[in-house]
Amino acid sequence: MNSHFTRQTLATASFIAVCLTTGASAQAFEPQDFAPQGKVECLAPADPGGGWDFTCRSVGNVLETLDLVPRSVQTVNMPGASGGVAFAHVVSKRAGEKQLLIAASTATTTRLAQDQFNGMSADMVTWLGAVGADFGVIAVASDSDFQNLNELMDALREEPSSISFGGGSSKGGWDHLKVLMAAREAGIEDLPAIKYLPYTGGGEALTQVVGGHITAFTGDVSEVLGFAASGDLRVLAVLADQRLQGDLADFPTAREQGLDVVGVNWRGFYMPADVPEEAEAYWVDALDTLYASDEWQQVMTSNGLIPFDMQGEEFEAFVNQQIEDIHQLSAEIGLIQP
Amino acid sequence: METLGFLMDGFAVALAPENLLFGLLGAILGTLIGALPGLGPANGVAILIPLAFSLGLAPETALIMLTAVYAGAMYGGRISSILLNIPGDEPAMMTCLDGYPMARNGKAAEALAISAIASFIGSLIATIGLILLAPVLADFALTFGPAEYFALFLLAFATLGGITGKNPIKTVVAACLGLMIATMGIDNTGVQRYTFGILELYEGVDFIIAIVGLFAISELLTFIENRAGKGHQTIKVNKLSLKWADIRGILPSSLRGGVLGFIAGVLPGAGASLGSFIGYTMEKKAVGSKGYFGSGDPRGVAAPEAGNNGASSGALVPMLTLGVPGSGTTAVLLALLISLNITPGPLMFTQNADIVWGVIAALLIGNFLLLLLNIPLVGIFVKLLSVPPMYLLPIVTMVAFVGIYSISNTTFDLYFMTAFGVAGYVLRKLEIPLVPIILGLLLGPEMEKNLRHALDISDGDWAILWNSGLAIGLWAFAAAGLILPYIVGPVLRRRMRAANPEAATGD
Secondary structure, rough: HHHHHHHHHHHHHHHHHHHHHHHHHHHHHHHOOOOOOOOOOEEOOOOOOOHHHHHHHHHHHHHOOOOOOOOEEEEEEEEOOHHHHHHHHHHHHOOOOOOEEEEEHHHHHHHOOOOOOOOOHHHHHEEEEHHHHHHEEEEEOOOOOOOOOHHHHHHHOOOHHOEEEEEOOOOOOOEEEEHHHHHHHHHOOEEEEEEEEEEEOOOHHHHHHHOOOOOOOEEEEEHHHHHHHOOEEEEEEEEEEOOOOHHHHHHEOOOHHHHOOOOOEEEEEEEOOOOOHHHHHHHHHHHHHHHHHHHHHHOOOOOOOOOOOOOOOHHHHHHHHHHHHHHHHHHHHOOOOO | OHHHHHHHHHHHOOOOOOOHHHHHHHHHHHHHHHHOOOOOHHHHHHHHHHHHHHHOOOHHHHHHHHHHHHHHHHHHHHHHHHHOHHHOOOOHHHHHHHHHHHHHHOHHHHHHHHHHHHHHHHHHHHHHHHHHHHHHHHHHHHHHOHHHHHHHHHHHHHHHHHHHHHOHHHHHHHHHHHHHHHHOOEEOOOOOOOOOOOHHHHHOHHHHHHHHHHHHHHHHHHHHHHHHHOOOOOOOOOOOOOOOHHHHHHHHHHHHHHHHHHHHOOOOOHHHHHHHHHHHHHHHHHHHHHHHOOOOOOHHHHHHHHHHHHHHHHOHHHHHHOOOOOOOHHHHHHHHHHHHOOOOOOOHHHHHHHHHHHHHHHHHHHHHHHHHHHHHHHHHHHHHHHHHHHHHHHEEEEHHHHHHHHOOOOOOHHHHHHHHHHHHHHHHHHHOOOOOHHHHHHHHHHHHHHHHHHHHHOOOOOHHOOHHHHHHHHHHHHHHHHHHHHHHHHHHHHHHHOHHOOOHHOO
């Protein structure tokens, strides 16, 4: 049963892959089974102005420019429970809707992994793809004694409660988990003793680090750009598999300092469950086209997003793996019951 | 000198005809957004961002328009506070306390005019402060750690007695109710408190819902009851008759309120509500027993209005110098800057000087436009009062419902808001003031967060709370605010009795 299922998924995956690679030529021979008509809706599970809201609005604009949607994409905000209210709404009321995209990120998978959506799980929706990412970062004030990630980890190893970390997500959230992943990799055992102070946003946490009230910042690369450029902040490590491009190439990775930690905060979309395969394929294809476009590359550079291109089956597998990893880590540090 | 040059360049940009036009449009839209209960300034600005983009506006034009919206919303919030006793947004809450009584006394036009002037003065002080002191203030904001923030919020609560005179215990009860409501949601440590497994409650209670429910809906319910009984008194509509003496009378209050508000605004963890609140309570303390706060004292309108406008311009200091938003609205403005390819952070002033100074110039111009716009408009706003309440109140409530729904897109918030309305009605019957409830709700979570952060850092050692000179100073202020009335009060009363034996007997 299980292996049969896997084979089928693989078949579908390769089918989609063929469609994607052949792209335009395939379209010329056989008419598309699905094309959106009328209104396309993008659900941002937060207040206007936040990351998800940005994902919806900017992707909506580019989809429109590229003529991938018939008219405009309407962004609808539905804040609550870090995306939980929107997730519940999509699962219970919107199943089968072919023209609804919902913005998501690593915050969504973190909540799912820690079972904070009232028992709902990742397989209740259709995961479409990511359109970019923000890599994790650990930084200290520039007048701090810590020169690299290993010195910070040595101090933690000696006394786990000696260093206070601040970040923009809640306790147990993604920013907190990044610290714990690094500490676990460094062989620190008493993970729950590590101090993490949640702030309303990454910016607020940064002022506390630069002001000398707390020791270290944990967050995303896009959050530290301003303070790093002004020289107020020392980036100890980027949690990426290799050095970033351009100006960001100065930041050392955790991996090159001997700690194999990668923290990807992807930005992407899911859609309701029970969607016809053609519709799903259409949107996967649309996101792929969007990602490759100059217009989107422009949006990514101007907003500090880092290349992260993953759609369809590969993305779904990635999401499930990330949820699995976060679940394990959260259980290990006692955030949830295993 | 260099600063002046930049500012001149900023003016050149902001005074271009097209930019001026969109600035004016923004000021009008902002006033409307502020005046409508249920649609806060943050959401108003956020909703208008796509409009700015779809009109294909140039970056500086878009920014100027939205800055004007931001400034306008702060002016607009007072209108429904004064005319209807329903705050248009949370910082306008304090304006209800004396603005509404003034309107009931037949001085609605004066209240509106005074508050417009005070708003202007507050903004002007803050904008000048922003121009001259921004880098210094950025350093000042950085000195505030969790202990200092905690002491600051404590200071706010210590002056709470300044809000309502009649029964201090009821004020305390109201504040406690607010603090209790504030504990709902997922707390700092990730533990759920009073969420009952309902996803909508995970992030706690939204202020806007509480404000609209407690003020607008309970007002409607009270009105229905009065109507069924002896009928509702219509407020007399008056012509504006503002003398120079009236303006001079509120000048000191506006200056004090503006400065206090500005300081609160500069601190990213404090905000405009704290600005208008401290502006009001401190003013009441400063004026002392000579005032008649709570029953229509113009100074009680001027101080909080200057305070909240000072704070909203002050909130631009951390936004422009540190890239850290000082309020919900500046968070949205910051998002706009980012989408204009500007990296938020300490280098914004140097790297994007043109845009930053354009914003500041737009703010100054916006304030002049708003003052010019608001004084003649007083007549039109006041006319609202001649609409019979039986039409006006349901319309206001309906607009509030639409506003709330347009932000959250869930019916849950509407039910919740109605529940707050019923609770507000009951509380009014018990003569428990509503303003301290909102204050508890607004300030409680921040106070708790900072206390927990402080104790986390110190491993549970309470001494961290008075470990810096700044914190000790704030504690001393808080203690003085709490104790002084009990020492000074009797002394003053004795002196008054000695001076005027007949008048004092009623006290």
